[in-house]
Amino acid sequence: MMKNNIFMSLYKDYAERIDDGTLPPGSKLPSENELAATYGASRETVRKGLNLLAQNGYINKVKGKGSFVLATGRLKFPISGLISYKELSERLGKPSRTLVYTTERVPAGDTIAKELQIEPEEPVWKVIRAREIDGERIILDIDYLLAEVVPHLTEDIAADSIYHYLEQELQLKISYAEKVISVEQATEQDYRCMDLGEDKHVVVVRGYVHLEDTTLFQYTESRHRLDKFQFVDFARRISREN
Known part of the structure; x- marks a missing residue:
């Protein structure tokens, strides 16, 4: 090991x-x-x-x-910490698979350039994947990664674990992320790539992921079906002396 x-x-x-x-x-x-x-x-x-x-x-x-x-229920989807979907699915212990719709190197464009704080013409990897659990597609992950940091990416890597590839093959040190969570109206892409049924909204977790040297190298939108996830954080109070 x-x-x-x-x-x-x-x-x-x-x-x-x-x-x-x-x-x-x-x-x-x-x-x-x-x-x-x-x-x-x-x-x-x-x-x-x-x-x-x-x-x-x-x-x-x-x-x-x-x-x-601690006396705490099973963690469904951790807000704190950085954990890959592969690691999460292993913990859930349910049949799951990843469906890769897109793995392509493209110019960032104005919107993604703003999120990643780069120029619009700079290349990024655009990866779109659905996460299927118990036969239902209930997560849609849309990731953008700096091509300068990640020069090579394949559909096979995206289907397995991008973080495993980054950490084990490229020896990158992923350090921390800022996350923004909101409930938003489902898009046409959500309906195409997820099994939403009659749902009209999804929970969206936007993440800005940094390397150990503070480089912002990934912007992600993780879109979740409302009825399938419980988002859990764990807070500790830091004692302060009067």
Whole structure:
């Protein structure tokens, strides 16, 4: 197993155990040293996995005492954090597939250039994909990625996981995203590419994704069927001294 995948394996293992009730609320996770020995990883790698569990509301890390499972429902669609659809679908444990409609290199144009803060003539990758879960197309993802950062992209990569390709093949370090969520009227494209039935609106999550050096390299619109997703955030209050 590649070392930079170990923290995600730890995260998935414990998220699954918490989701299926194997680890009930209040359960204490093994210590960082024990987890490091189990996964053959450094404590830094273990902390990365535990931090992701904490960030997505699975555990509470108590300084000097350890990590404890929180009493929280299964996370449907996390707002906080950056997780690929492939990672999310594995967590949901439902039959799913990705349908790729478009993978093409095009000039950004005025609208996308404004979102990515580039010139209209600069090339971007335009990727349109529907996410099918339990036989229904319930997510439409429309992504634009800077060709300067991502020089090569194929339909096969888009059908699998773009983030896996960026991180494992191109060795890019994806750091953070700004997200804007709204409920909007469904478009003709939504009706063509999704199974909306009588729905007239969709939930739209717009994301502006940055690399570790703060480069804004991706603008995405993730359009969701209203009845299929619960959007969940997990908030912590930071103690402040008077």
